[in-house]
Amino acid sequence: MRTETLNEIREFLISGGFDIFEYTRGCFDIAAKRDRLFLLKILTNVGSFQRGQARDLKLLSSFLDSSCFLLGERTRRERLKESVVYERFGVPVMTPDTFTSVIDGDYPEKFRTRGGTFGELDPSELRRYRKMNDMTQSELAEELGISQKSVSEHESGKKRALFDIVKAFEELLDEDIRKGINPFDIEPEVEDRRRGNKICRRLVDMGFRTGSVQRAPSKLLAKSDRTVLSRVVKREEDKKELDSLANFSRISEAEAFIITTGDENIDIVPPINIEELEDIDSSGELVKLIEEKKESVW
Numbered sequence: 036m037r038t039e040t041l042n043e044i045r046e047f048l049i050s051g052g053f054d055i056f057e058y059t060r061g062c063f064d065i066a067a068k069r070d071r072l073f074l075l076k077i078l079t080n081v082g083s084f085q086r087g088q089a090r091d092l093k094l095l096s097s098f099l100d101s102s103c104f105l106l107g108e109r110t111r112r113e114r115l116k117e118s119v120v121y122e123r124f125g126v127p128v129m130t131p132d133t134f135t136s137v138i139d140g141d142y143p144e145k146f147r148t149r150g151g152t153f154g155e156l157d158p159s160e161l162r163r164y165r166k167m168n169d170m171t172q173s174e175l176a177e178e179l180g181i182s183q184k185s186v187s188e189h190e191s192g193k194k195r196a197l198f199d200i201v202k203a204f205e206e207l208l209d210e211d212i213r214k215g216i217n218p219f220d221i222e223p224e225v226e227d228r229r230r231g232n233k234i235c236r237r238l239v240d241m242g243f244r245t246g247s248v249q250r251a252p253s254k255l256l257a258k259s260d261r262t263v264l265s266r267v268v269k270r271e272e273d274k275k276e277l278d279s280l281a282n283f284s285r286i287s288e289a290e291a292f293i294i295t296t297g298d299e300n301i302d303i304v305p306p307i308n309i310e311e312l313e314d315i316d317s318s319g320e321l322v323k324l325i326e327e328k329k330e331s332v333w
Contacts, residue, residue: 036079036108040131041065044077044106047135056286058279062091062250063103066286071219072101081107081115081128089124090226091248097225098246098256099287104218106131119145119152120216125223142215145198154201158192160212161204165190168208179203234267234294234312242318252279253291259318262289263325267309268301277303292325305329 041064048055053067063074074096078084084105096103105128109115118136120143121128133143146153165175165186172186179186181200188194189204196204201213234255235245243257253264264284266276277293281304284291292305294312305328315321 037077040079040106040108041077044075044131044134047138051138054286056282058252058283060250061252062088062095062248066101066283068286072099072287073219074099074101074103075134076103076105076126077131078105078107080109080111081105081121081123082109082111084123084126086124088250089126091250092126093223093225094246095248095251095253095256096223098258098262099289100262101287102219102221103127103223104129104134106134118143119147120218120221121147122223127218127221127223129218137218142217144213144215146216146221152198153195154198155214155216156189156192156196156201156204157212157214158190160210161208162190164208164210164212175207178207234309237312238318238321241315241321252276252283255294257318261318261322262287263322264289264291265294267294267296268306277301280304290322290325292328 041059044065045055045057048065048067051069053069056066057064058066062076064077065075067073067075074092076084076088076092092103103126105123105126107115107128108130115121115128115130117130117133119129119133129137129143137143144154146155165172172190173183176183176186179200185194189196205212235247238245238257243259243263246256247254248256253266255265257263257265264280264287266280268277280291280293284304292307293301295301295306295308305325307324307328315324
């Protein structure tokens with residue numbers, strides 16, 4: 036089932052003109068880009084998605100200024116419904132069919148979290164139709180059994196609306212005032228823990244914000260004016276991941292380099308010896324060095 040869904044999503048994205056990169060052994064399965072980058076994890080049972088995977092996926096997306104989604108058919112208790120966005124550990128969740136509808140511009144009606152099921156009001160339309168009905172905020176609030184402050188917050192877009200409240204507004208005003216929920220606008224809360232090793236501390240001294248992930252082509256993330264992807268190469272098996280790092284760097288448009296501890300012969304991703312890092316004073320100097328080494332690698 037998962038393999039079938041992966042194939043269907045891959046074909047959908049390619050036919051839609053997306054550039055894609057697959058990494059099915061990590062916190063994401065597909066990185067896709069057309070006018071924006073997003074990372075997809077695809078599972079049949081979204082309940083098998085673990086907190087550590089979510090942390091890595093959200094952190095990686097944050098450093099790459101991208102979106103991330105978990106696609107699946109069910110949880111351990113129920114099948115997921117169409118036109119609904121769910122969440123797991125802060126990552127937006129939807130069915131594959133809902134995702135393809137989103138890409139085609141047809142956004143879901145509901146956002147379901149542990150706090151309830153929410154909809155998206157159009158604040159300007161709510162205000163306009165309230166005034167067309169010659170109602171004050173207090174009068175509208177009294178009709179719905181909510182506070183005037185709540186109506187004011189909905190009209191200013193400051194408050195998320197429960198889906199039942201959205202329907203109540205529409206029934207009372209006899210107008211369609213809801214908007215679709217754009218999953219690309221959902222910004223997951225990121226657990227931005229820094230890895231306290233020597234390399235990270237050196238990058239912080241250069242002016243980078245740093246983070247680390249376990250389930251991605253890049254284990255080390257750094258960001259200043261540019262995002263940089265990296266990993267340490269110590270063993271022969273580490274070198275097998277370099278093609279993935281190079282391809283991920285290409286699709287994400289982030290600079291990539293590997294950190295070596297000896298005289299390893301690397302011709303896929305620019306190598307920088309750990310001793311060289313000690314002589315670099317700024318993030319700009321590191322990016323420049325990566326670009327220079329990239330020329331010799333390519």
